[in-house]
Amino acid sequence: SQQGEEDPQALSIQEGENATMNCSYKTSINNLQWYRQNSGRGLVHLILIRSNEREKHSGRLRVTLDTSKKSSSLLITASRAADTASYFCATDVRNSGAGSYQLTFGKGTKLSVIP
Amino acid sequence: GAGVSQTPSNKVTEKGKYVELRCDPISGHTALYWYRQSLGQGPEFLIYFQGTGAADDSGLPNDRFFAVRPEGSVSTLKIQRTERGDSAVYLCASSLRGTSRYNEQFFGPGTRLTVL
Known part of the structure; x- marks a missing residue:
């Protein structure tokens, strides 16, 4: 089952504009991660925000986390055509029986940046 | 250093056949x-190995699916009696330690399995 839900499902913007994607989740988390996927293949890790953090920046990326609302947002500023991809949030939930941390992904937001 | 690699990149098979998918993690x-990632969906967890042992196989959909990692490095996902519903992209990821609450997982390019 999938824990996170991204919103919107698809987003189309002009190059240079900002893109905002949202993610909601259901259970308590240790951290939340954002990944990018091109052409339905391998995922690239973008940023990790811990449950005790509220905001984090990495280059043109800004992630916020609101644990009271169980939601996160990913902002990409000054978008480029190369940012066209699907973006997924993933929550890192502990499996106490296995002593491990599983990632559970949402369905993703498909971002298209038009040159 | 090489990233996670997976072979084959594409696999087409017929219903009822057996397939093996291979993953080479980061050293x-x-x-x-x-x-496993179906079309239009996010990846869904199947199984986790810590070293050679399958520490968590709760995501395997049924007993047709099995995975091994005999020497704690390369892993093989095995699917018996394939069904059309098994068609998906199978992704492998590795991380330094699975028990860290802040572990970053590095993904391979995936194997696209098509069952005709």
């Missing part, structure tokens, strides 16, 4: 994960 990573 030194003790944790290895398999995920």
Whole structure:
């Protein structure tokens, strides 16, 4: 089952504009991660925000986390055509029986940046 | 250093056949994960290895699916009696340690399995 839900499902913007994607989740988390996927293949890790953090920046990326609302947002500023991809949030939930941390992904937001 | 590699990149098989998908994790990573991604969906967890042992196989959909990691490095996902519903991209990921609450997983390019 999938824990996170991204919103919107698809987003189309002009190059240079900002893109905002949202993610909601259901259970308590240790951290939340954002990944990018091109052409339905391998995922690239973008940023990790811990449950005790509220905001984090990495280059043109800004992630916020609101644990009271169980939601996160990913902002990409000054978008480029190369940012066209699907973006997924993933929550890192502990499996106490296995002593491990599983990632559970949402369905993703498909971002298209038009040159 | 090489990233996670997966072979084959594409596999087409007929219903009822047996397939094996291979994953080479990043050298030194003790944790290895398999995920399955259906069209339009996010990846779904299948199984997690810590070293040679399957520490968590709760995501395997049924007993037709099995995975091994005999020497704690390369892993093989095995699917018996394939069904059309098994068609998906199978992703492998590795991380330095699976028990860290802040572990970053590095993904391979995936194997696209098509069952005719």
